[in-house]
Amino acid sequence: MINRIWLRCLWVLLVAGALLISFLGNVLFTSPPANRWLHFLVYAAVTSIPCAIWRTKGAIVFSLAIVACSVMSGAAVAMWNWHGVRAESTVSDFFGITAGVLLGLNLRLSWNASGKSAAADARQKSRTFAAIP
Amino acid sequence: MYALIFLFLTSVILALVLTPLVRNLAWHFGLVDQPDQQRKIHITPTPRVGGVAIFASVLCAYALLLAAGLSSGHIVREDLPFLIRLAPALAVVFAVGLVDDIVTVRPWIKFAGQLAAATYAWSCGIRVNAFAGHPFGAAFSFLVTVFWIVLCSNAINLIDGVDGLAVGVSLFAALTMAGAALLAHNFTMAFVVAPLAGALLGFLRYNFQPASVFLGDSGSLTLGFLFGCFGAMWSAKSATALGLTAPLLVLAVPILDVGLSIVRRALRGRPIFSADRAHIHHKLLALGLAPRDVSLVIYGICAIGSTAALLMTICQDHYRAFVIVIVILASWLGLGRLGYTEFNAAGRILFGGAFRSALSAQLALEQFHQEVRGQMSYTQCWESLRDACPKFGFSGAVLDLGDGLHRWGINAGWQVRIDFPGRGHISLWREAGVGSSGASAVLFVDSVTRILQEKLADGESLKVRSGTHD
Numbered sequence: 001m002i003n004r005i006w007l008r009c010l011w012v013l014l015v016a017g018a019l020l021i022s023f024l025g026n027v028l029f030t031s032p033p034a035n036r037w038l039h040f041l042v043y044a045a046v047t048s049i050p051c052a053i054w055r056t057k058g059a060i061v062f063s064l065a066i067v068a069c070s071v072m073s074g075a076a077v078a079m080w081n082w083h084g085v086r087a088e089s090t091v092s093d094f095f096g097i098t099a100g101v102l103l104g105l106n107l108r109l110s111w112n113a114s115g116k117s118a119a120a121d122a123r124q125k126s127r128t129f130a131a132i133p
Numbered sequence: 134m135y136a137l138i139f140l141f142l143t144s145v146i147l148a149l150v151l152t153p154l155v156r157n158l159a160w161h162f163g164l165v166d167q168p169d170q171q172r173k174i175h176i177t178p179t180p181r182v183g184g185v186a187i188f189a190s191v192l193c194a195y196a197l198l199l200a201a202g203l204s205s206g207h208i209v210r211e212d213l214p215f216l217i218r219l220a221p222a223l224a225v226v227f228a229v230g231l232v233d234d235i236v237t238v239r240p241w242i243k244f245a246g247q248l249a250a251a252t253y254a255w256s257c258g259i260r261v262n263a264f265a266g267h268p269f270g271a272a273f274s275f276l277v278t279v280f281w282i283v284l285c286s287n288a289i290n291l292i293d294g295v296d297g298l299a300v301g302v303s304l305f306a307a308l309t310m311a312g313a314a315l316l317a318h319n320f321t322m323a324f325v326v327a328p329l330a331g332a333l334l335g336f337l338r339y340n341f342q343p344a345s346v347f348l349g350d351s352g353s354l355t356l357g358f359l360f361g362c363f364g365a366m367w368s369a370k371s372a373t374a375l376g377l378t379a380p381l382l383v384l385a386v387p388i389l390d391v392g393l394s395i396v397r398r399a400l401r402g403r404p405i406f407s408a409d410r411a412h413i414h415h416k417l418l419a420l421g422l423a424p425r426d427v428s429l430v431i432y433g434i435c436a437i438g439s440t441a442a443l444l445m446t447i448c449q450d451h452y453r454a455f456v457i458v459i460v461i462l463a464s465w466l467g468l469g470r471l472g473y474t475e476f477n478a479a480g481r482i483l484f485g486g487a488f489r490s491a492l493s494a495q496l497a498l499e500q501f502h503q504e505v506r507g508q509m510s511y512t513q514c515w516e517s518l519r520d521a522c523p524k525f526g527f528s529g530a531v532l533d534l535g536d537g538l539h540r541w542g543i544n545a546g547w548q549v550r551i552d553f554p555g556r557g558h559i560s561l562w563r564e565a566g567v568g569s570s571g572a573s574a575v576l577f578v579d580s581v582t583r584i585l586q587e588k589l590a591d592g593e594s595l596k597v598r599s600g601t602h603d
Binding site: 036040091092095096098099102103105106109110113 | 451452455456458459462463465466469470477
């Protein structure tokens, strides 16, 4: 069963992976398209978890700030030692973050809707049982 | 460039001048839309042939450009034969719309007119020849082009439900197409779209909330038809894998709305052409937004779609997939917020376990049928019935058909009792609050009734068999 603590651990692992890819992506993955998609998917995953699951706005903003720091550090490395492919990866990172935010909000919305309908079902059930003498 | 600015500004001024004239003429001839507080939510009767003013402005702007003798006039002169060839198709769509504005026309007649015009446009060279870099054959190109143009015509027509909405959406589409044409150095398309954008801007002055004149079907169908043709031209001119994706993004809101309407009506089993109050703008109104706010919200979405389309035109090939993914996610979020019950129910059936539950209930019903088929004794029937009951949410059963009372399970909650006059009855009990297998329970009851009626009709032989068996 995946609970909140497991998801936090997964998120920390993903952020660590994102940082690693930001700094060493070009060393680890020589094919530029694979690198772009990897950046996109990793940042989408890293952003979608807080947007979908974290409860407080503060936690979400804090998580997104860490993700933004990761992207900026990657961009800073690219600027420090100019590398065209790394600059392209930064664009993929931003697309990934946007996709992650949207995906997270979609998941949050659908889970909230199913939670509400389950609660309504439970209320209906208790009301029906209460009516039986 | 000066000629483009000239065309744009001239058509703005002409639309500002001609629209009140057309409005007054419409009042004079009684061509007004009466409010009905059902689908027509405006308060006062409003003239509805505004499309005439828009297209008159565009034609006059071209005439003035040619008369002014600007150096860029030669581009218009060069493309004039093509535009003249396309004119009959435009005339058909405009005439069908105008007739609908004057005397209501049946939906299939409008549809036939659009099909004829789209076919003619294809024969004039307006063709979608490829999608995402994959070229089509002639037959498939014909089908895709006609489908695309008819889709666009209906999309703009259907979204014309709130003051200023269809005109504003069309204005965004026209401006984006003009921008994309300039970026791609496609001056022919820029010269075609620029005066239309100007005329729409001028017309919006009178059409925005509270509207003093409506676009009418003459305007909305012709605008949609034109955007279909422009989209096909845009896709033909883009040498890369862009294809129809950018035009789709520009017209995302109206096309999404028409797509949703078709799927919604299909899910509800209603005719596709039937009217309802569940379009995107109706949903936004139901959420409590004022008509002006609805228009502004949809303008905002169109602005995002236009930006995405321009991004796709500017961006290198490898970022286009990301833009498409983001647009899909944003559309999903938007539709989730609108709360369409049809899609929520379909989603629950497909992904929420309801489909699996219905399938297993259907299989259980089939198994029950197979078991009780043929010459079976009442006792054997009763045993099969008893085994099948829990699969359909029934917790107890009572069978009394003259050969003794059979009882099983918990006889509490609510019951379904079926009487067989002069022979006995069967009662199926269900505990209150059991949520699952609701629909299949009804099928089960229906099936049990039918089977027992058949058995009772053949009762004498069954009694003998029952006797020998027991």
